[in-house]
Amino acid sequence: MTTRLAIIGGSGLYDLPGLTDTRWVSVDTPWGAPSDEIFLGRLGDAELAFLPRHGRGHRIPPSEVNYRANIAALKQLGATDVLSCSAVGGLRADLPPGTFVIVDQFIDRTFARDKSFFGTGCVAHVSMADPTCHRLGDHVQKRLAEQGVPHVRGGTYLTMEGPQFSTRAESHLYRSWNCSVIGMTNMPEAKLAREAELCYCSVSMVTDFDCWHVGHDAVTVDAIVKVLLANAENARQMVRGLAEDVAHDEHAAACGCRHALDNAIITAPAARDPEVVKRLQAIAGRVLA
Numbered sequence: 001m002t003t004r005l006a007i008i009g010g011s012g013l014y015d016l017p018g019l020t021d022t023r024w025v026s027v028d029t030p031w032g033a034p035s036d037e038i039f040l041g042r043l044g045d046a047e048l049a050f051l052p053r054h055g056r057g058h059r060i061p062p063s064e065v066n067y068r069a070n071i072a073a074l075k076q077l078g079a080t081d082v083l084s085c086s087a088v089g090g091l092r093a094d095l096p097p098g099t100f101v102i103v104d105q106f107i108d109r110t111f112a113r114d115k116s117f118f119g120t121g122c123v124a125h126v127s128m129a130d131p132t133c134h135r136l137g138d139h140v141q142k143r144l145a146e147q148g149v150p151h152v153r154g155g156t157y158l159t160m161e162g163p164q165f166s167t168r169a170e171s172h173l174y175r176s177w178n179c180s181v182i183g184m185t186n187m188p189e190a191k192l193a194r195e196a197e198l199c200y201c202s203v204s205m206v207t208d209f210d211c212w213h214v215g216h217d218a219v220t221v222d223a224i225v226k227v228l229l230a231n232a233e234n235a236r237q238m239v240r241g242l243a244e245d246v247a248h249d250e251h252a253a254a255c256g257c258r259h260a261l262d263n264a265i266i267t268a269p270a271a272r273d274p275e276v277v278k279r280l281q282a283i284a285g286r287v288l289a
């Protein structure tokens with residue numbers, strides 16, 4: 001299996017200049033339409049797909065992003081690896097704005113989103129013990145180090161429902177849970193990537209200190225955008241380098257993420273709903289064929 005990298009661009013990352021053979025393609029999925037058309041292009045001999053999570057112009061709020069359609073569309077286009085880029089608030093004093101965190105754990109506090117491709121007619125339970133791809137994280141870390149970008153390997157991303165930012169009491173609560181950063185989008189994205197057997201790595205760029213830090217004003221969109229604009233080129237450069245590395249990674253095919261469904265489906269074959277199974281071909285064809 002070849003490796004194909006997809007980038008999900010978060011706040012401030014709505015395009016990916018510098019590619020060749022570029023085009024925007026429209027993709028439909030059994031779960032509806034993704035956030036926008038998907039941008040395809042090449043970097044050297046690497047093929048890339050790019051999807052702006054909130055759509056171009058940032059039209060879609062975090063609770064209304066169709067996460068299932070986004071992940072399914074990337075899978076349908078042949079993506080094997082997903083790099084998720086996000087803006088986050090820092091919940092630790094040693095994670096100031098401008099720091100990139102290669103997240104490796106999540107706490108999911110969202111409650112108004114579709115979180116699984118599976119359901120009545122075909123039930124599955126994938127492991128989320130290690131929700132991100134360590135191999136992909138290695139590539140990201142290497143690139144950020146080469147670029148001299150301040151970064152941290154590992155951290156817990158608290159996903160809140162939003163769209164309002166946290167109260168001060170909530171911010172302190174999440175700090176007491178040892179969370180590193182806070183955002184509104186990585187769940188259920190990471191869960192769905194796992195169900196679709198995609199390698200998933202979240203790179204979160206700290207844009208603010210949320211509202212817990214006595215020495216800093218509470219977060220505003222204005223302040224976030226300023227930091228995003230100042231750091232967007234770091235993110236783009238990292239992505240461009242990563243494309244080549246991922247394309248030539250000999251270990252990719254053996255990655256455990258790509259076998260997440262091996263022991264996950266519990267519904268007996270005879271009890272599966274044929275319509276549901278048909279829909280699931282888009283993301284689970286490997287085990288349901």
Ligand SMILES: CSC[C@H]1O[C@H](OP(=O)(O)O)[C@H](O)[C@@H]1O
Nearest residue numbers: 010011053062086087183184185
């Ligand atoms: C623009 S401020 C809040 C907004 O930014 C983050 O989005 P993303 O993860 O797509 O970069 C955060 O989760 C909120 O959706």
Ligand SMILES: Nc1ncnc2[nH]cnc12
Nearest residue numbers: 087088089182183210219
């Ligand atoms: N403080 C914060 N809370 C939630 N999402 C964010 N995205 C960027 N900063 C954030």
